[in-house]
Amino acid sequence: MGTLAEEIFSYKLGRTVEQGETVVVEVDRVMSHDTTSPLAIQAFRKLAAQTGGHVFDSKRAHIVFDHIIPAATIAAATLHRDIRSFAQEQDITILQQGICHQVMPEMGYVVPGDIIVGADSHSCTYGALGAFGTGMGSTDIGVAYATGRSWFRVPTTINVCLTGDLQPGVYAKDLTLEMVRIIGVDGANYRALEYTGDLIERLSVSERFTFCNMAIEMGGKAGLVAPDEITRAWLHGRTEREYPMLAPRNPRYERVVEIDASKLSPLIARPPDVNNVVPVEEVEDVHIDQVFLGTCTNGRLDDLAIAASVLRGKTIHPSTRMVVIPASREVYLEAMRLGYLEIFAQAGASVGTPGCGPCIGRHFGVLAPGERALTTMNRNFTGRMGDPTAEIYLGSPATVAATALTGHITDPREFL
């Protein structure tokens, strides 16, 4: 009995677990990426006496190169070299085909009921498949690599109940920004978010990824959707593993937030905090120097399809520039096959290698002092994309594509 978070921990431990309890659990998967692996490896090494120098399971320990791939600097190349050497020693296959939170599910490494710890705050993305994914720091991940275990305080839960239908021009990203506006940037700190309501039954796994990904932007420890037939269909062909179809049973929620999606319009998060959310109309005069379509929030095939439908046969405005980065090689190849990449290139966009791109301000579209970007990213923090005086606005793929055509923040409904 309980919330989905309680159900998952109870299933794992074989006993009824309640919110507030501190438990030590065997985790299903451990993940780190090219920026967080070096410190995780340092922590792991310190436990050599306890582990014999081996990771708990080389097939369930995952390292993804996505933050600076291909290496943009000598420092990054050196980190990559050192991590490769560790991976070889531990018989871990390094994944280099896209962003960790896209690649882990695509590879079939995430199934309902799993508990997954990742050295990246957006590890909460895995909740879209009914897995308890959560972000941790490198030392926690080093410990998990060594022991296969981690400690958790079973969280209390905020229920986000979604009803109604998204109107044309309004997407999962707008819905997500509305959640952050209501709950705030720390309203879900230490808590899980559990998304329910009849709208969920009409949302794809990709759309679910978008709001589970941004649970952390409300402080959330996890963002969870109970698995259903849509989940099953998405996992079909990706994994042979059996998994439990866990669901909340008489859950005790700390708070219920109800959102009628049919009332929403396209939204924008203004800098420098994600809850700085306004209707697109309020910022339409803001000139944008660069738009960026991609990331673990909105770099999937449906996101690219929406943007391609806006940009088809058109050219981006000469006063702005556009960067497009598919979230993974799978997305990249499919977007190529469907002609989306050609549409972007013809429109004048720079199309990049699957990975995080400029989302962490290291390469492939960093911003100059005073510049402004509109992006499909999850964070608009000061300095995140380059110079600290540059400003980052967040919006949906459709809003980003429409803005590319005009050079200022634009309501995508004008282009549908």
Place this chain on the structure above:
Amino acid sequence: MGRIWKLGDNVNTDVIIPGRYNVTTDRAQLARYCLYEVLPEFSQQVQAGDVVMAGHNFGCGSSREHAPAAILANGVHVVIARSFARIFYRNAVNIGLPVLVCEEAVLASEDGQQVEADLTTGVIRNLTTGQTLEDERLEQLVTCSVAAGGIIEYIRQEGTLR
């Protein structure tokens, strides 16, 4: 005893250590660029024993452990906040950067004042104003980890995580 460096709400990890300076495990480089874009003088002027005080949700954003590591590498004695973001708090405990939650102490303190924080008793004394306050109690596992000098030392002592 040390100087208070007072910060506001929602100080995120991109502000604590920007992404373009954390492509390293070198503590000296992390220390140098700590809070670089909001308080460029911080890493030059901070002294061992100083205290960082912040509002709500300190350390929100990315899971980068470079953030508490950068603060620790500057010799900061303790971070006292009205509240911490979950991952930052856990990272700080794991690497041995003391973190205290004390709403009253933050509200009653100003940047530049002198403060003394006793980590074993949780008593915080503002030496400039003379006010004394106490922080919230820590979870047992957290206390054990801090007492051992971090989660790694704790596991070394216990043999495993349990």
